[in-house]
Amino acid sequence: MLEELKEKVFQANLDLVKHNLVLFTWGNVSGIDREKGLVVIKPSGVSYDDMKASDMVVVDLQTGKVVEGDLNPSSDTPTHLELYRNFPEIGGVVHTHSTYATAWAQAGLDIPSIGTTHADYFHDAIPCTDDMTADMMAEYELNTGVVIVNKFKKDNINYVHTPGVLVKNHGPFTWGKNADEAVYHAVVAEQVAKMAFVSFTVNPNTTMNPLLVEKHFNRKHGPNAYYGQKKK
Numbered sequence: 001m002l003e004e005l006k007e008k009v010f011q012a013n014l015d016l017v018k019h020n021l022v023l024f025t026w027g028n029v030s031g032i033d034r035e036k037g038l039v040v041i042k043p044s045g046v047s048y049d050d051m052k053a054s055d056m057v058v059v060d061l062q063t064g065k066v067v068e069g070d071l072n073p074s075s076d077t078p079t080h081l082e083l084y085r086n087f088p089e090i091g092g093v094v095h096t097h098s099t100y101a102t103a104w105a106q107a108g109l110d111i112p113s114i115g116t117t118h119a120d121y122f123h124d125a126i127p128c129t130d131d132m133t134a135d136m137m138a139e140y141e142l143n144t145g146v147v148i149v150n151k152f153k154k155d156n157i158n159y160v161h162t163p164g165v166l167v168k169n170h171g172p173f174t175w176g177k178n179a180d181e182a183v184y185h186a187v188v189a190e191q192v193a194k195m196a197f198v199s200f201t202v203n204p205n206t207t208m209n210p211l212l213v214e215k216h217f218n219r220k221h222g223p224n225a226y227y228g229q230k231k232k
């Protein structure tokens with residue numbers, strides 16, 4: 001079942017290792033088949049060296065029940081599912097503990113847009129979620145997704161234009177139209193987190209003109225986007 005998606009999700013998980021975004025098993029990638037309402041995700045606690053495409057676990061989008069697979073799905077599965085249920089245009093989700101993005105998450109700070117690299121991929125600051133309340137702890141993984149969705153709703157952030165978030169005291173989640181794009185955004189998020197850290201070390205008052213943010217974002221994603229299009 002879903003052999004092609006399993007292979008893609010498996011390769012996307014290995015790409016986390018290739019891009020130095022994970023140590024041990026501290027990360028996970030999933031992909032969704034929207035028509036079938038099924039999500040394919042990495043198994044929990046299996047080393048990337050030993051993992052095979054056939055180890056990927058298939059879960060039901062609505063119930064979270066395992067539909068196929070001998071191993072437990074990633075412990076972060078309820079978070080991935082909550083994102084798929086609330087962000088209908090996404091096709092892949094990534095979670096890592098990459099160093100710089102996690103440092104901003106642990107500090108409880110948004111990563112502000114202070115460079116064109118950031119603005120090319122994230123229209124707004126990469127937001128950091130609010131604290132979870134005590135009653136949310138019982139369903140911690142599900143509510144990790146809830147605090148992400150709440151943050152985007154409360155601050156009116158477009159999840160397509162800003163495809164990532166920092167979960168406070170935890171780490172980054174990113175998404176995209178498929179698993180590959182979600183990994184790509186995880187790489188960019190880590191890089192802009194690192195560059196922002198260095199920029200604020202050099203100049204704690206670093207800012208960026210919002211007009212430059214708009215220019216760069218729209219050059220890649222606006223109605224007249226140029227980047228990657230056929231020559232007119």
Ligand SMILES: O=C(CO)[C@@H](O)[C@H](O)COP(=O)(O)O
Nearest residue numbers: 025026027028044045074075
């Ligand atoms: O957030 C965490 C740990 O804090 C997780 O990302 C796990 O480290 C990965 O777990 P599995 O995907 O192997 O269950």
